[in-house]
Amino acid sequence: xxxxxTTLLLASAANLYGAVDASLNTxxxxxxxxAGNEAASAAWKEVVRQGPSALPALLAAAGKGxxxxxxxxxxxxxxxxxNALRAKQSLPLxxxxxxxxxxxxxxxxxxxAFDLLQKADPARANALEPSLIQDPVQELRRGAVxxxxxxxxxxxxxxxxxxxxxxxxxxxxxxxxRFLTGELKKLGVPVDLPKHFGFLMKWNVIGPxxxxxxxxxxxxxxxxxxxxLDAAYEGKGQQVKWASFESADEYGKLDFNKPFGMQKEVTGxxxxxxxxxxxxxxxxxxxxxxxxxxxxxxxLLFGRDEYHRGQQMDQYKLKCRLxxxxxxxLVKCCQNEQKETWTVEWEFQLRVCDSAGTAILSAKADVK
Amino acid sequence: MSFIRxxxxxxxxxxxxxxxxxxxxxxxxxxxxxxxGPDSTGVATDAKISESPKIDWSVPLPGRGLSSPxxxxxxxxxxxxxxxxxxxxxxxxxxxxxxxxxxxRELQATGRTMTQAKNRVASCTxxxxxxxxxxxxxxxxxxxFDLEGNLLWMRGLTEDYPNASNSLGMASSPIVLGETxxxxxxxxxxxxxxxxxxxxxxxxxxxxxxxxxxxTSPVSWRADAKSQPVALLQSSKGLLAVDPASGSxxxxxxxxxxxxxxxxxxxxxxxxxxxGITALSPHSNNAPPTEVWNSKQINPNTISPVVLDGRIFxxxxxxVISAADAKTGANQWKLRVVGPxxxxxxxxxxxxxxxxxxxxxQIVDTTAPSGAVIGKLQLxxxxxxxxxxxxxxxxxxxxxxxxxxSALWRLGK
Numbered sequence: 001x002x003x004x005x006t007t008l009l010l011a012s013a014a015n016l017y018g019a020v021d022a023s024l025n026t027x028x029x030x031x032x033x034x035a036g037n038e039a040a041s042a043a044w045k046e047v048v049r050q051g052p053s054a055l056p057a058l059l060a061a062a063g064k065g066x067x068x069x070x071x072x073x074x075x076x077x078x079x080x081x082x083n084a085l086r087a088k089q090s091l092p093l094x095x096x097x098x099x100x101x102x103x104x105x106x107x108x109x110x111x112x113a114f115d116l117l118q119k120a121d122p123a124r125a126n127a128l129e130p131s132l133i134q135d136p137v138q139e140l141r142r143g144a145v146x147x148x149x150x151x152x153x154x155x156x157x158x159x160x161x162x163x164x165x166x167x168x169x170x171x172x173x174x175x176x177x178r179f180l181t182g183e184l185k186k187l188g189v190p191v192d193l194p195k196h197f198g199f200l201m202k203w204n205v206i207g208p209x210x211x212x213x214x215x216x217x218x219x220x221x222x223x224x225x226x227x228x229l230d231a232a233y234e235g236k237g238q239q240v241k242w243a244s245f246e247s248a249d250e251y252g253k254l255d256f257n258k259p260f261g262m263q264k265e266v267t268g269x270x271x272x273x274x275x276x277x278x279x280x281x282x283x284x285x286x287x288x289x290x291x292x293x294x295x296x297x298x299x300l301l302f303g304r305d306e307y308h309r310g311q312q313m314d315q316y317k318l319k320c321r322l323x324x325x326x327x328x329x330l331v332k333c334c335q336n337e338q339k340e341t342w343t344v345e346w347e348f349q350l351r352v353c354d355s356a357g358t359a360i361l362s363a364k365a366d367v368k
Numbered sequence: 369m370s371f372i373r374x375x376x377x378x379x380x381x382x383x384x385x386x387x388x389x390x391x392x393x394x395x396x397x398x399x400x401x402x403x404x405g406p407d408s409t410g411v412a413t414d415a416k417i418s419e420s421p422k423i424d425w426s427v428p429l430p431g432r433g434l435s436s437p438x439x440x441x442x443x444x445x446x447x448x449x450x451x452x453x454x455x456x457x458x459x460x461x462x463x464x465x466x467x468x469x470x471x472x473r474e475l476q477a478t479g480r481t482m483t484q485a486k487n488r489v490a491s492c493t494x495x496x497x498x499x500x501x502x503x504x505x506x507x508x509x510x511x512x513f514d515l516e517g518n519l520l521w522m523r524g525l526t527e528d529y530p531n532a533s534n535s536l537g538m539a540s541s542p543i544v545l546g547e548t549x550x551x552x553x554x555x556x557x558x559x560x561x562x563x564x565x566x567x568x569x570x571x572x573x574x575x576x577x578x579x580x581x582x583x584t585s586p587v588s589w590r591a592d593a594k595s596q597p598v599a600l601l602q603s604s605k606g607l608l609a610v611d612p613a614s615g616s617x618x619x620x621x622x623x624x625x626x627x628x629x630x631x632x633x634x635x636x637x638x639x640x641x642x643x644g645i646t647a648l649s650p651h652s653n654n655a656p657p658t659e660v661w662n663s664k665q666i667n668p669n670t671i672s673p674v675v676l677d678g679r680i681f682x683x684x685x686x687x688v689i690s691a692a693d694a695k696t697g698a699n700q701w702k703l704r705v706v707g708p709x710x711x712x713x714x715x716x717x718x719x720x721x722x723x724x725x726x727x728x729x730q731i732v733d734t735t736a737p738s739g740a741v742i743g744k745l746q747l748x749x750x751x752x753x754x755x756x757x758x759x760x761x762x763x764x765x766x767x768x769x770x771x772x773x774s775a776l777w778r779l780g781k
Contacts, residue, residue, distance in 0.1 A: 033528050034570040037521040041568075044519050066479040068524035070510070075473055075519045079680070111476075142452070175452055243713070289535070306556040309535035309581070310484055 018347050020054045023047045026176060027072040028065035028305025040072055047076045052091045059099050059113050063106020070108040074115075081116050091120050100140075107137045107355065114140060137358040138172045145171045149179065161187045168196070172357035174313045197313075198351040199252025200272050200329065204229055205245045207268030208260050210236040212336045216267035217291045217305045223269040224295070227328060237268055245270070247349075251313060255347040256333060262344055263335065270331045274352060275363040276322040281359055284329065287315040288348035291334040296320050297327055307336045308343045314357070320361075322352075373444030400439040400762040400769075403497035403541035408587040410674040412763040415716035418781035419731050419743035421768065425467040425778050431458050433490030434710070434758035434771040435541070439464055440496045440515065444762075444769055446776055447503050449489035450705050453481045453698070459494065459503045461517060464764060467778060471517035478506035479526025482742060486710070486758070488773070493541040493585075493760075495549070500566065502549050506538040510551065512569060514632065521569035531558035537678040539583040545612040548572055550599045554582035561586070563615050573615025578603045584630040588612075589638055591652035600638065600649075602631055607640055609650065621646075629668040629682075630683055634675035641668045645680065647697060661697035666690050672760075676715035677734060683709050683722060689732065691739060703739035705730050710758040714768075721763075723747070723770050725756040729779065747777060 023043035030036040047054050048179055055077060085089050094350050099113045114132075118125040121213040133144040145167050152163035160185070168180050168191065181191045194201050209221045222233045229242045247254050256268040276282075284294060284301065289311040293303035301318045352360045404410040431450030438445050438475040443461040449455070455477040455519040481489045483506055494503035500520060504510040508525035526533055534555040542551035549564040559579045563572040580603060588597040589609070599612040604627045609618040625631075626641035633639070636650040637660060644664035648657040666673070667690075668682035675681075680694045687707020693702045706728055713722035713732075719742075720732040727747035733740045748771070749755040755772050768779040 003775070030522075030531060034521065034523055034564075034568060037568045037570060041520055048518075066524070066527060067476070068522055070528055071475040071478065071511075071522055072519070075511075075522075078474060079517070079519075116476075173452060302511075304531055304557060305579075306535060309537075309556065310482060312482055315480070315482055315535065 019046060019055055022049050024054075024061040024073070027076070028061045028069045029071045030065060030072060044072055044076055051080055052089060053120040055092055056095050056099070057114070059096070059109040062109035062112050063268050067108070070112070071144050073230070074112050077112050077116050078119075081120050083164070085120065093117060093121055093124060097124065100128065103136050105192055108350045110137055111139055111238045117230065118147075133170045136356050141356070142173055142176070145173075145176055146196060149176065152183075153186070157187060161189065165189070171327040171329070194252055195361065196359060197252070198294055198353045198361060199247070200274065200352065200362075201247045201248075201252055203245050203254055203272045204242045204319070205254070205256065205259055205268060205270045206233075206240050206242045208236045208240065208255065208263055208266035209268070210265070211267045211336065212265045214291070214305070214307075214334070214336055216265075217293075217303070219267070221267065223271065223330060224332070227271055227330065242269065242271075249349070251346050252349040252351060255345075255367065257336070257344070257346050263346075264339075265335065265337050266346070267332060267334045270333070270348075272329050273364075274322070274329055276324060276327055276360070277363050279324045280322050281354070282320055282322045283353055283355060284318040284320055284350060285314040285316065285353060286318065286331075286348055286350045287311050287313045289345055290348065291336070292348055293332040294318060295328075295330040297323065303332075307334075308338060308345070311345070399441065399496070399498060400764055401498065402438060402543050403436055403493035403585050404630075404632070404672060404760060405714065406764060407633065408543065408585065409629070409634060410672065410712060410714045410760070411676055412714070412716050414765070415763040416781075417716045417719040417720040417721050417763070418766065418767050418779075419719075419732070419744065421729060421745045421779040421781060423747075423777055424767065424780040426775050427462060427467040427469070428775055429460070429771065429773075430472075431456065431490065433488045433771065434468065434773075435490050436493040436711075436760045437762045437769040437771055437776060438494055438496055439762055439764040439769065440457065440498060440501070442780075443470065443515065444776070445494055445501050445503075446487035446495070446771060447490040447494060447505060449477075449481070449493070449505060454483075455481050455507075457489065457507065457509055457568055459501065459511070459513065461507065461515075462776065464767070464769075464778065466740070467776070473511075473517055473519070473590070475509060475511060475522070477505065477507035478509055478524035480533045480535075481507050482535050487537035487539065490536065491537055491539040495542050495544050496753065497544045497566065500543055500544075502544055504542055504551060506534075508532060508538065508553060510542075510564075510569070512549075512566070520567075523564070523569050525562075527554055529553070529560070531557050532559070532560065533659070534581055536581065541585040543586050543588060545588055545597045545599055548612040550586045550601075550612055552577070552582060552584070552586055552601060553605060554578070554580070556581055562774055563610075563612055572613070572626060574754045575601075575615055575617075577601065578605050580604050580627065582627045584625075584627060585706075587631050587633055589633045589636075589650055591650075600631060600633075602640065603627065606642060607631065607638070607648070609654075619650065619656050621648060621657055626668065628670040630672040632673050632675055632693060637694070639675060639680055639694070641673070645682070645692075645697065647694075663692060663697035663699070665699055666692050666697070671709055672712040674713050676716050676720065677718045679734060680716070681713060681720060681734070682718070683707075683713055687724065689720070689722075689739060690715075691734065703732065705732065705741055711728070711760040714761050714763055716763055721768060721779075722759060723757050723759075723761055725758060727757045727772065729761075729768070729770070745779065747772070750774065
């Protein structure tokens, strides 16, 4: 009888875990345009029903599907924790903390884990946070950086400077970086922002080509077919050739108005070579308020035909794979017909970094 | 049972305002289930606007936003967004009686969260069919929940259509017609409107739309009480009427329209912000609508008009309310109130309520010969952070719900 009951219990446990795994797989599998939503809705309820015991497997499932799938998982985790707190039920916080500490886990899972730790036990999350200062996940290190910034505000200049430098080494968010740069400048410490962020500063540029009626965005001009830096082409009303150009802007903005003048209904191109020591994943992060396209090694990564609606750093994050050695990055930047004073900009900024926002620097400084 | 809500910590000025106990459930009205309430009219037929409103309660919000609250079965639902890039998207359910939080859900933005300085990621007002809440944020993340906060479905519309976004921020609020959630994702680039299955979030239809920024919201029109509603999609090109179930195009009015101020439907007439305001009378046979009148002198600017008691009202950004005869468009009066405004006015009976950007709620008696402000209430905004109010209020019986970046208030008499 005892053996029978033990077997029954083990079988039930196996079924439960099997049910949770199947439900988690269903959530992780939601696809584009709501594909899988019907099954995910039922699976979500099942995961929530399982309660705290489902959390370790839930965290491990994050990052296996799309960011939308991760939200299904995040919301399930949220409700499990909320229900447990209300019912004064224990949560597997030791496992959650261990999950966070293991940087081999997917970023999405670790972010969800930290958020649920903050909700379930803020003191424990506070104690853990300083250790995340160099975390590979950009969002996880922000709080740790802020702690250092806050502590510096109450210290003398010498100690504050040391704090700010320590924070600068770790910071990845623009707003925190701007603050640190400002404070360090007051303390007489210059910061090499292009190097810190990984902005590409040296380019070859060519233009203008035509963008009348905004048709230049789709038009295929010669730089999109070949990169020959000694070539000359027929541009908009003139012959155009490549010329070297280096940005002087500390946020890496390449202003086409400088080499070409303030023109309207025109298209310019900028090309640079980025030398990667290894083949690796990276992100090209672009900011700009003109229509643009970006190619990496001849393959179009993305393009956007929006004009003068605003610009900010890291406005667009383009995931890519760098090859070992020389990588060609080509940017197309279109200026439209608008006459308002706030439409004069014809520029972009682009940096190379990893998913945490850490700059990846070209192994070679010179542009070819 | 009476309940005294603790003072909000927002500003010392709060101490000067009277805090009353909450009203009983009998003063609760019908639902206010979407942007501008029932049928997007901005009017609650069973509500009353007090001329001497007071703050009943206020609660802090964890993030920023300008979406309107909605009210369903006595519960208040509101969205906001927090984090350095407003990347944490919140949907919160409060008890309308006392402001206690019933549940909160948070998801991560999967789309872009950039907006211009005055816009917010939580700019789109959720909608409800009485059983479900459909919420969308400027990042084009959309989620449906039941009233208890259980997730029903989710969509990441930027994951699906990567170029559908607006660097100034999106703001169109969805509506639910039958089993279709109609949402407009219109912008300079990948521009479309969607009819989503309210049960699953899957596309029932997707219509390519003009490639142009558009912050207006869809509204509905029906020939009579027995007819199925028609969804009206507005853009700078004009109005397009579609069957919400299939997305079939029914008729079009193509003489231009506002990309900010949304249309309003009253007594079967569509008042659309086109060349001022144009009144349209649609036909049940889907022929193009008849233009009843046009007035260039009514300029709604960014704010959506309201039809109340036989008149159409609009407020321009500076704070002038224009009143015109809803049947003819003939101007009747103009009344200067204290602006500026971003939120649209709402109405009940013969009274309008408008809350300006500085948090001054103004109550207007529209029966006065030239309109008259008969009451005011200053919300205690945080001057240090230059907090402002951009939302359109929600009405519920004798209560008004209004929010800023940091708080939700219930006003009562």
